[in-house]
Amino acid sequence: MSNLEGKKLPTVAQVETIIAEYGSRSVEEFADRFELEKVVVEATMESLKRLRRISGEEPVPAIACYRDDKLDSIIRCAGSKHGYV
Numbered sequence: 001m002s003n004l005e006g007k008k009l010p011t012v013a014q015v016e017t018i019i020a021e022y023g024s025r026s027v028e029e030f031a032d033r034f035e036l037e038k039v040v041v042e043a044t045m046e047s048l049k050r051l052r053r054i055s056g057e058e059p060v061p062a063i064a065c066y067r068d069d070k071l072d073s074i075i076r077c078a079g080s081k082h083g084y085v
Contacts, residue, residue, distance in 0.1 A: 004039070004040060004043060004071055007036075007037055007039070007040050008035070008036055008037070008040065009036075009040060009069065009070075009071055009074060010034060010036055010040065010041075010044055010071075010074060011074070012065075012074055012077050012078045012081075013078075014034045014036075015044060015048075015074055015075055015077075015078035015079075016078045016081060016082065018030055018041075018044060018045065018048065019048060019078060019079070019082050019084075020082075022045070022048065027041045027042055027045065040071075043071060044071065044075065047071060047072060047075040048075060048079070051075070051079045051084035051085065052084060052085055053083060053084055054083045054084065054085055065077040065080060065081075
């Protein structure tokens with residue numbers, strides 16, 4: 001993953017939008033829409049590709065939405081709300 005230190009990161013809500021609209025919008029469109037650098041959106045999409053679907057009705061652990069303001073924790077939180085880990 002690219003070095004994102006000092007760059008504006010997406011919010012959990014923005015990542016949820018990217019999940020919902022994945023494949024129907026380009027990296028550039030998301031970057032413009034959310035006022036993020038293209039490299040941040042690319043890193044977000046790469047992280048989303050690594051998520052796995054939760055099988056069955058397993059509960060989502062509360063720790064999934066612990067935020068430490070790193071891209072991975074934001075992705076994990078947004079993904080957990082949509083059935084991914």
